[in-house]
Amino acid sequence: MIVLTIPRELYDKIVAHARQDHPDEACGVLAGPAGTDRPERFIAMTNAERSPTFYRFDSGEQFRVWQDMDDNGEEPVVIYHSHTATEAYPSRTDISYASEPEAHYVLVSTRDSEATEFRSYRILDGVVTEEPVTVAE
Amino acid sequence: MAIEVRIPTILRTYTDGAKQVEGTGSTLGELFSDLEQRHGGLQDRLIEGGGLRRFVNVYLNDEDVRFLDGLDTPVKDGDTVTVLPAVAGGAR
Numbered sequence: 001m002i003v004l005t006i007p008r009e010l011y012d013k014i015v016a017h018a019r020q021d022h023p024d025e026a027c028g029v030l031a032g033p034a035g036t037d038r039p040e041r042f043i044a045m046t047n048a049e050r051s052p053t054f055y056r057f058d059s060g061e062q063f064r065v066w067q068d069m070d071d072n073g074e075e076p077v078v079i080y081h082s083h084t085a086t087e088a089y090p091s092r093t094d095i096s097y098a099s100e101p102e103a104h105y106v107l108v109s110t111r112d113s114e115a116t117e118f119r120s121y122r123i124l125d126g127v128v129t130e131e132p133v134t135v136a137e
Numbered sequence: 138m139a140i141e142v143r144i145p146t147i148l149r150t151y152t153d154g155a156k157q158v159e160g161t162g163s164t165l166g167e168l169f170s171d172l173e174q175r176h177g178g179l180q181d182r183l184i185e186g187g188g189l190r191r192f193v194n195v196y197l198n199d200e201d202v203r204f205l206d207g208l209d210t211p212v213k214d215g216d217t218v219t220v221l222p223a224v225a226g227g228a229r
Contacts, residue, residue, distance in 0.1 A: 025227055045224075054227035059194045059201045066221055067199075083228040091228055097192055099147050099222030 002131045004104045004120040006039055011135050013042045015116050018082035018108040025055040030078035031069050039077040055081045080106035088117035090128050098123035140168055140212050143219040151179040165195065166208035168218065183220065184208065192223040
């Protein structure tokens with residue numbers, strides 16, 4: 001079975017980023033060595049839309065980050081973004097634009113000011129499969 | 138010499154799995170037409186209604202071609218063109 005195992009430190013950084021940008025959507029990447037499925041490096045990305053209902057990586061920043069990953073032998077293991085008023089489940093928009101077949105798509109919801117929902121999915125050819133998240137202490 | 142084109146994972150079904158391919162042309166649009174000869178179907182994933190698809194980023198060397206001339210951007214031997222799917226979505 002597919003699971004996402006994520007170090008506590010990276011989990012906390014994603015939640016902190018989502019909280020910080022609330023009520024706008026926050027987005028970013030966890031990079032890891034290619035082929036290992038191990039997220040190791042946190043990269044907060046700019047939401048070029050600065051919107052509470054939409055996100056898009058800034059294209060210039062994405063180019064540089066993808067280039068760095070390529071140079072380091074890394075790949076985007078996790079692509080995360082937040083929903084700030086709805087549940088942490090991929091929307092129709094999320095599904096139609098999902099373009100990294102190997103990535104874990106992490107959705108964080110900050111709709112509740114205390115409890116943060118943190119869930120992970122594979123999105124492939126329009127099909128969403130949720131997977132358990134294990135936080136490694 | 139030719140123009141090197143880097144292909145993202147999701148489009149490698151059109152290039153027999155190749156991470157990069159080569160093509161020729163004097164503009165980006167011509168380059169894509171040239172690639173289409175050998176990698177049928179690729180062009181349709183890049184272009185829509187005579188322009189670049191909205192959620193595909195294309196870079197000439199390190200510049201987003203949307204800030205250059207789009208499909209009319211001049212290209213030359215030795216250039217590198219990188220295609221990356223935009224990472225986007227949202228609650229609505």
